Amino acid sequence: MTTPEPQPPSPQPSVPVSKDRVYRSPAGVAGGVLLLALALWLGIDALVAGEGRTPWMALATLLFLVPLIAAYTVRPAVFADEDRLRVRNPFRVIVLPWGQVASFRSGYSNEVFTESDDKYQLWAIPVSLRGRKKAVRQEARRASGGGRGRGGVLGGLGGGGGTGSAAADGPVRAETDKVMDELRELLETRKPADGSQGEVTVRWAYEVLAPAVAGAVLLAVLLGTG
Structure with a gap:
């Protein structure tokens, strides 16, 4: 009776590394x-x-x-x-x-x-009081029917997952405030995870x-x- 040769273990699927x-x-x-x-x-x-x-x-x-x-x-x-x-x-x-x-x-x-x-x-995410005032003015113009603002984009913070422009129906936010909102969302969704x-x-x-x-x-x- 021929003994079957042991099969090599199947390679485990690689877990993708999340990008910063x-x-x-x-x-x-x-x-x-x-x-x-x-x-x-x-x-x-x-x-x-x-x-x-x-x-x-x-x-x-x-x-x-x-x-x-x-x-x-x-x-x-x-x-x-x-x-x-x-x-x-x-x-x-x-x-x-x-x-x-x-x-x-x-x-x-x-x-x-x-x-x-x-x-x-x-330190990398400084508060821009000027950006906040600009966002408030844009939101006020939009609320009064003066047209949609451009989301208060000041050139963007970050290079690997920026926040993009504000949602069409969302409030106009300063760029650094949008970054903080994104970090808060990550905290809310990832805090309980085992990793x-x-x-x-x-x-x-x-x-x-x-x-x-x-x-x-x-x-x-x-x-x-x-």
């Missing part, structure tokens, strides 16, 4: 790129053409300023997928599983609160802090010995 929705401040990124270009232009010129202590002063200033400019303008971003929210602020990266998120609040800044009542600011449980983790951005501190120390030494 990425939110940034276009104005902040644009301003940061301009400031970085200006700082590098002036600093490199001083390094190359400067005399005496000037190149050292330029080097210390670049080490101090460039990381800080990048941290406050280009670096901030919010990443959201089906399991977690990742907040990249100037000096920290906070990973919050949806199960640990209690609420989002919007006032003069947009913030996320955890179940343990910790608060983290969303959305876990602990909140916070990591300091040493890649930003280390060169900035080194530049500050070098600058202080140069100024103190000058």
Whole structure:
């Protein structure tokens, strides 16, 4: 009697990995790129053409300023997928599983609160009071029969799942408020999911802090010995 050869296990179907929705401040990124270009232009010129202590002063200033400019303008971003929210602020990266998120609040800044009542600011999603006033005016014109507004779109936040224009019959909202509405919807639908449980983790951005501190120390030494 022939013994049947064991069959190899059938491959398990691959589980698709959800793609992050990425939110940034276009104005902040644009301003940061301009400031970085200006700082590098002036600093490199001083390094190359400067005399005496000037190149050292330029080097210390670049080490101090460039990381800080990048941290406050280009670096901030919010990443959201089906399991977690990742907040990249100037000096920290906070990973919050949806199960640990209690609420989002919007006032003069947009913030996320955890179940343990910790608060983290969303630097990448700044509140635009001007955008809110514009949305209120558009909504008032639409309510009075002056035609439909364009949803208060200010250029858009994010690159991987933006909110798009307002619904045809929905209220006109500022762009950052629409982003917060989208995050609240994700929280409502994903908070009970098994994959959305876990602990909140916070990591300091040493890649930003280390060169900035080194530049500050070098600058202080140069100024103190000058």
